[in-house]
Amino acid sequence: MTFPVSPDPFILAGRTVRSRLLVGTGKYADLNQTREAVEASGAEIVTVAIRRTNIGQNPGEPNLLDVISPDRYTLLPNTAGCYTAEEAVRTLRLARELLDGHALVKLEVLGDADTLFPNMVETLEAAEILIREGFEVMVYCSDDPILARRLEDLGCVAIMPLASLIGSGMGILNPWNLGIILERAQIPVIVDAGVGTASDAAIAMELGCAGVLMNTAIAQARHPVQMAKAMALAVEAGRLSWRAGRMPKKPYRASASSPLSGLIQ
Amino acid sequence: MTFPVSPDPFILAGRTVRSRLLVGTGKYADLNQTREAVEASGAEIVTVAIRRTNIGQNPGEPNLLDVISPDRYTLLPNTAGCYTAEEAVRTLRLARELLDGHALVKLEVLGDADTLFPNMVETLEAAEILIREGFEVMVYCSDDPILARRLEDLGCVAIMPLASLIGSGMGILNPWNLGIILERAQIPVIVDAGVGTASDAAIAMELGCAGVLMNTAIAQARHPVQMAKAMALAVEAGRLSWRAGRMPKKPYRASASSPLSGLIQ
Amino acid sequence: MTFPVSPDPFILAGRTVRSRLLVGTGKYADLNQTREAVEASGAEIVTVAIRRTNIGQNPGEPNLLDVISPDRYTLLPNTAGCYTAEEAVRTLRLARELLDGHALVKLEVLGDADTLFPNMVETLEAAEILIREGFEVMVYCSDDPILARRLEDLGCVAIMPLASLIGSGMGILNPWNLGIILERAQIPVIVDAGVGTASDAAIAMELGCAGVLMNTAIAQARHPVQMAKAMALAVEAGRLSWRAGRMPKKPYRASASSPLSGLIQ
């Protein structure tokens, strides 16, 4: 019997991570729902917007760490809301202090507040500084394969291209660019932003991504906790499908002279 | 806590079926692989091409029932290879004899051997005869919403539109037609044919299908047993995602005056 | 010099037609706009809904023939609004009387008023009767390649599959089915219904269609007369592009082992 399959550990920055689904903590009704959804997702890595979330900066206020315990989850501080390299670097230095020297971070430097598209020039600058300071940088980026490679060359530990705009739920708009990045990267490629539904997550994994990070797709579903579970299954399904090796597509007689040839060549 | 979710039984022809993934038995390396893949899929309903598979017609030859036991699985005889209503009806009468009066069947009447597209005129005719004779007819059909409705009105127990050509692995080519069928049907709609990878199955379920039937996508994967498991997870993920209610898509500023408006309106 | 190109006449029912763009006459602001748009479209064949348009049935009322002269245009009576073979046949017999024995007609038998999707069973029945009575039948149909072939075998002079629902402007939802029809048909295949913008018309022609019929895309554009001209150019562009033979698509390294292979194989 060829099943169960061989081990397929997810290695990130030298650590083995138990789930390929990474989740955010924003946009939930309350901290209790956050806790339930994160739990249902099975995620180990949970990302936290340092500028928006209290993880100890504001003593006396509700603290995310009360429901997402650092003993159980790997917290991934992120720089949501930062528009310059300088802001992002400062924010992550603060996070490191708050989290007792924690080095694994998610860098995002945004281009503007309307699109939340990354500013790649500032992102490159911030990545360089952070890596020099010993951070392990997972980096939100565009799907530009040349710049993705440059981030890898700088020493980032994971490349995190957007599938579509943050919070848009539009799915993977350009699987071709993502594919080029995947074919070349030696470090994990994790789709970050744009996933809207379970099949989007499965598609990302079937393209060969190492993981998927999402927040809105779960938090803004009608039933977030159920959606968290659906996403966990979808990531697993997509990964297993990728490993199993899909059948080739066989369009009807796509000969060179066929009217269909333009569709698939 | 809103999770675990409320029950979501799959009721087909009055019975509760334990999996929304239905599988075929053709195109495997051997009967052992068939058994392993079917088992890994978690399917309860297993469809059998009566014209191509020995379920007792040819005594002394390998018998599918030795690996797919009717005690454990619900066998679904199908009419693969039939090109007229008459052939299909005759084939299913034979199946009923071989299977001791078994009434649940899958009707497919093909238009030609190149496309394996259904012949809808013959299909309607066969469905009418079979229903009159007491069969419970699940019916392979095109994605024509008018004819799908007619099949329902005749008394079929499930409508099974193709996603794309049998064995093509092209996925759901026209989700819009499928959506119209889904919005109107009072009986289960099960995508039959064309699924190629796990995300295709998830998409079918997210559209609201009651189930997915596949064969080639599993049997012709590089590792069929792993793919069977991937498909089981994908069907579950898609179903749960559909129940959870996905977030709305939020394309960037798609105002009427925007260059993007044509893309989404 | 290889240009100008060889002649490319559009032969329909034995006649040479001067434009591959066919247009309807409904949904315009007034008869004057109808006239201007039809003129700008360059169409020779202009289809008229006999049940909705006065071409002489109602003496004393505005008559379409006053602006669309039968001396200049080939009028194509159609059966819009008919839901049974019987209604459609009756309507076209009336049209023949009103138009002095005119035999070229467009048959459409609708499945319901919500989708305006064709009822293919009634369509087949009506086609058979009309052909027996000497009509030259152009036939609105689904994109089902088996039934399209049957309509050709019955003796229709053109097959007119919908691109998407009438009046929807959704474009060609399933180019694959259309491609199978095109590969097999010996008579002109004309996309009828669903075109929304100029590129939709170009795509239809690039697939190898002999022509495109549209109404809403022109009449409901912000500037119908300009859109009529745009459509004329798009049909010509698409036809010439198809004849010129497009370059092959060359996706980036789509090797079997590439993450991109699933996208294009």
Next chain:
Amino acid sequence: MTFPVSPDPFILAGRTVRSRLLVGTGKYADLNQTREAVEASGAEIVTVAIRRTNIGQNPGEPNLLDVISPDRYTLLPNTAGCYTAEEAVRTLRLARELLDGHALVKLEVLGDADTLFPNMVETLEAAEILIREGFEVMVYCSDDPILARRLEDLGCVAIMPLASLIGSGMGILNPWNLGIILERAQIPVIVDAGVGTASDAAIAMELGCAGVLMNTAIAQARHPVQMAKAMALAVEAGRLSWRAGRMPKKPYRASASSPLSGLIQ
């Protein structure tokens, strides 16, 4: 009568250009075919790869200017084959000498020879230098809306995002990013690279692009001269269609509760 339409001049760097189709001169069978295709395209602006094409650098060899006369066409020197800002700047300085002080240029700095994807960091650097030196810079770029804006802010006279990889003929892979660029740009946005067939060009224009630049789609068509003509028509059709204002898309009952809602919202 609302037709003919109001004037729609294409203003680029302060000049009125007579065609929105811009063409390249590479990959043709010979200079004669180049001449015929360029003529059939109706283009005024013709781009020339300075590193690959003799426009006087190599006296005694065939000279492109003999068939593409600067009296008749606006030559647009480009930096195809340059991988650094420095190479690109040097190449365009040479072009300016060869062309008697000609300031309008197309900058492209490539990321690597496999993808020919732009290197946006080097592109920004080169653009800055060239603008300082008085060049009028049209710039090949990715579809990153933040960097496109930055190029505009630097003073480029046209933004030229790729539709897909140079020479791939894959069409517009991400109309959404292109749409964001279009919505924000105050200077002409011209799709450069990736167009494969006439409808691709029409789609670019319908999104609101000011023009389309192509080479391979014409030169590598089976009949380049015919394809050049098809492209001219397609660009005109797409532009006119965009100006005419397409009908809204009307998907079947896309209510929030519909299975179709995920498809279009």
